[in-house]
Amino acid sequence: MKRTAEEKREQQAEGSPSEQLLFGGPLVYSARWNDHRYAYFEMSLWAMARRLPRLVGFTVRLARRADRRALWAVGIGESVRGVSQAIGLVAVNSVLAAVLAVGSIGHRLQAAVPAMAGVAVTGVIGALANAGSASGTGRLEPKVERVATEMYLAHVAKVELAAIEDAEFNQLMDSAQYGAQSARRMVGACSGVIGSLVSFVAAAGVLTVLHPVLLPLLVLMTVPRSWASLRNSRERYGSYLRWMEHARAGRLLSHDLMRTGPAPEVRVHGVGPLLLHHFRQMSEASEAEQSRLAADAAQVRLAASALTGVAALLTYGALGGLLATGLMALSVAGTAVLAVRTGGQSLSTLVLRVNDLYEQACYVHDLERLFADAEKWTVPEGGRPVPDRLSLIRFENVTFSYPGSSDSSDKATERPALDGVTLDIPVGKIVALVGENGSGKTTVSKLLAGLYQPTGGRILWDGVDACELDRARLWAMFAMVGQDFHRWPFTCRMNVAIGRPERPVQQAALEEAAAYAGADSVVEELPRGWDTLLNKGYKGGHQISGGQWQRLGIARARYRDAPVLIVDEPTSALDAKAEAEVFEQIRRLADTGQTVVLITHRLASVRYADLIHVLEDGRLRESGTFAELLAPSSAGVFRELYEMQRAQFENPALPGRRKPADAGHGS
Numbered sequence: 001m002k003r004t005a006e007e008k009r010e011q012q013a014e015g016s017p018s019e020q021l022l023f024g025g026p027l028v029y030s031a032r033w034n035d036h037r038y039a040y041f042e043m044s045l046w047a048m049a050r051r052l053p054r055l056v057g058f059t060v061r062l063a064r065r066a067d068r069r070a071l072w073a074v075g076i077g078e079s080v081r082g083v084s085q086a087i088g089l090v091a092v093n094s095v096l097a098a099v100l101a102v103g104s105i106g107h108r109l110q111a112a113v114p115a116m117a118g119v120a121v122t123g124v125i126g127a128l129a130n131a132g133s134a135s136g137t138g139r140l141e142p143k144v145e146r147v148a149t150e151m152y153l154a155h156v157a158k159v160e161l162a163a164i165e166d167a168e169f170n171q172l173m174d175s176a177q178y179g180a181q182s183a184r185r186m187v188g189a190c191s192g193v194i195g196s197l198v199s200f201v202a203a204a205g206v207l208t209v210l211h212p213v214l215l216p217l218l219v220l221m222t223v224p225r226s227w228a229s230l231r232n233s234r235e236r237y238g239s240y241l242r243w244m245e246h247a248r249a250g251r252l253l254s255h256d257l258m259r260t261g262p263a264p265e266v267r268v269h270g271v272g273p274l275l276l277h278h279f280r281q282m283s284e285a286s287e288a289e290q291s292r293l294a295a296d297a298a299q300v301r302l303a304a305s306a307l308t309g310v311a312a313l314l315t316y317g318a319l320g321g322l323l324a325t326g327l328m329a330l331s332v333a334g335t336a337v338l339a340v341r342t343g344g345q346s347l348s349t350l351v352l353r354v355n356d357l358y359e360q361a362c363y364v365h366d367l368e369r370l371f372a373d374a375e376k377w378t379v380p381e382g383g384r385p386v387p388d389r390l391s392l393i394r395f396e397n398v399t400f401s402y403p404g405s406s407d408s409s410d411k412a413t414e415r416p417a418l419d420g421v422t423l424d425i426p427v428g429k430i431v432a433l434v435g436e437n438g439s440g441k442t443t444v445s446k447l448l449a450g451l452y453q454p455t456g457g458r459i460l461w462d463g464v465d466a467c468e469l470d471r472a473r474l475w476a477m478f479a480m481v482g483q484d485f486h487r488w489p490f491t492c493r494m495n496v497a498i499g500r501p502e503r504p505v506q507q508a509a510l511e512e513a514a515a516y517a518g519a520d521s522v523v524e525e526l527p528r529g530w531d532t533l534l535n536k537g538y539k540g541g542h543q544i545s546g547g548q549w550q551r552l553g554i555a556r557a558r559y560r561d562a563p564v565l566i567v568d569e570p571t572s573a574l575d576a577k578a579e580a581e582v583f584e585q586i587r588r589l590a591d592t593g594q595t596v597v598l599i600t601h602r603l604a605s606v607r608y609a610d611l612i613h614v615l616e617d618g619r620l621r622e623s624g625t626f627a628e629l630l631a632p633s634s635a636g637v638f639r640e641l642y643e644m645q646r647a648q649f650e651n652p653a654l655p656g657r658r659k660p661a662d663a664g665h666g667s
């Protein structure tokens with residue numbers, strides 16, 4: 001079977017050494033090429049021509065939403081411009097007929113005056129219409145881009161967390177980003193299409209009246225160029241799709257060189273030259289693709305120019321023939337030449353504009369696809385209310401695998417993150433989740449908070465399956481301080497107040513939350529107090545330590561003041577004194593009736609928990625109070641882990657000389 005050019009190219013793309021080393025393989029689309037090949041072949045000229053009206057409709061709807069009056073201005077302006085051009089052409093014909101008629105020059109000029117006035121008036125009207133359309137387009141374009149971007153962001157903000165972690169959805173988000181800019185460009189392209197279409201129809205009408213053979217010849221002249229530019233656009237878009245992942249990775253390298261986070265390591269470990277080297281290597285790979293595209297496009301354009309030359313020869317030959325045989329008068333031939341030129345120009349502009357539309361429509365299509373896919377991933381609205389006077393949340397035989405985990409090639413090592421977990425979270429109590437790294441503690445907390453849905457089993461809220469509950473109301477029940485809670489690049493005040501984004505900032509509540517988390521001293525030390533910008537890269541931006549951030553994170557969760565507080569390693573970056581204070585505060589929360597789900601590796605800190613669940617490899621190993629799990633009769637995991645931690649404090653290494661083996665290669 002004959003291989004397509006795409007398949008050959010795919011096989012050639014083994015990936016640069018940089019891709020192999022940094023990303024584990026080629027980033028040019030290959031693994032998922034089959035999905036995209038369909039999309040690519042769908043882009044045949046015919047398929048695209050069929051899709052074009054829908055995409056134009058999509059852009060017009062965006063434009064109507066953005067600025068209805070400007071849209072009308074563009075539509076009317078372009079139509080008037082085209083019509084005035086047509087009338088102008090007819091008037092030119094009349095001028096030529098009058099001037100080339102028999103009679104004295106004075107008489108002939110006099111007879112041509114009304115037509116000349118017509119040419120002038122249509123010229124002025126055309127210019128005014130053009131100005132109106134240009135100003136409308138100028139107003140419309142940024143608004144369309146803003147509306148499209150807003151819709152894009154609104155759709156993305158509504159999807160499940162699983163979608164944000166899904167590789168396919170991520171690629172779609174990436175490519176659809178350009179859709180908003182393309183929708184903006186489509187406005188200009190659409191107005192250009194209307195204008196050139198109207199003026200082409202006008203010129204074509206005049207030509208058909210002059211002689212029916214001229215119109216097909218004019219069309220013939222523009223066919224090769226149309227084909228060439230549409231084909232080149234299609235190639236460009238195909239290449240863009242294939243290289244998107246590669247370009248994204250290249251941007252990642254350059255961003256890591258600029259961001260403040262990796263900056264110390266970039267310098268001390270000398271990572272800069274390494275990143276630069278790989279950035280160059282990856283850029284060279286994409287430059288090679290750009291050169292291939294350019295060479296290919298040049299060849300196609302050359303062939304198109306040759307064919308256009310042949311068609312022009314045919315057109316003017318036919319015109320000469322008509323003149324020579326006396327089938328066409330000289331004045332008519334003059335208008336015909338003008339009409340061929342005007343019509344040819346309009347048709348070329350039309351083709352260019354349609355081509356623009358076509359190319360931009362490819363990206364707008366991605367935006368449309370994102371809207372459709374986002375709808376499928378959207379967090380459902382509505383559902384049952386959270387039960388009043390809740391007393392128990394129960395995980396019943398819950399199994400969970402992270403989305404995309406089943407793509408793993410190593411099926412043998414694949415295991416669900418949670419496997420048949422049954423545990424209780426009594427409301428108003430402190431429940432601790434403990435276990436080794438990767439045992440599933442954070443996963444339990446994320447399922448509890450409704451960020452993911454179980455793959456098997458149920459989470460029951462006083463007997464009601466959580467998947468039937470209204471997710472917005474369920475989320476309102478939680479405050480979370482995750483291990484990787486977000487450090488918002490805003491002021492200190494906003495970093496805490498963002499815990500309750502729906503209500504106006506309440507300073508007294510902020511102060512209380514800060515005092516609770518021990519963050520009041522952090523705020524006091526900041527140069528502008530609550531108003532200090534916590535974003536080092538900006539003017540007045542300030543950097544605080546990891547432990548200080550952690551206190552702000554806890555303050556944020558406190559400020560949220562929700563019935564269930566989930567704290568995942570809340571004290572990992574805190575000093576010993578602050579750690580003791582935070583655990584004491586958490587303990588006191590239980591007295592106020594708040595439910596606390598505490599995830600920690602500091603086993604001594606869970607002594608005040610009402611219930612401790614011990615997880616291992618995604619399974620629940622044991623549950624009980626601190627005393628129960630440490631009872632001499634218990635030979636469980638908790639007791640074992642606790643003994644190990646205790647031993648570290650009871651048998652600390654004595655200060656003194658290190659053993660020779662530890663002392664390195666020194667003298």
Ligand SMILES: Nc1ncnc2c1ncn2[C@@H]1O[C@H](COP(=O)(O)OP(=O)(O)OP(=O)(O)O)[C@@H](O)[C@H]1O
Nearest residue numbers: 165402405417435436437438439440441442443444
């Ligand atoms: N977003 C994710 N996508 C895919 N797999 C994940 C994701 N988050 C965690 N996992 C996997 O799920 C398993 C359980 O992870 P989890 O974060 O729940 O463990 P943990 O007990 O909280 O660990 P730690 O003590 O290190 O925080 C691990 O094998 C981990 O690799």
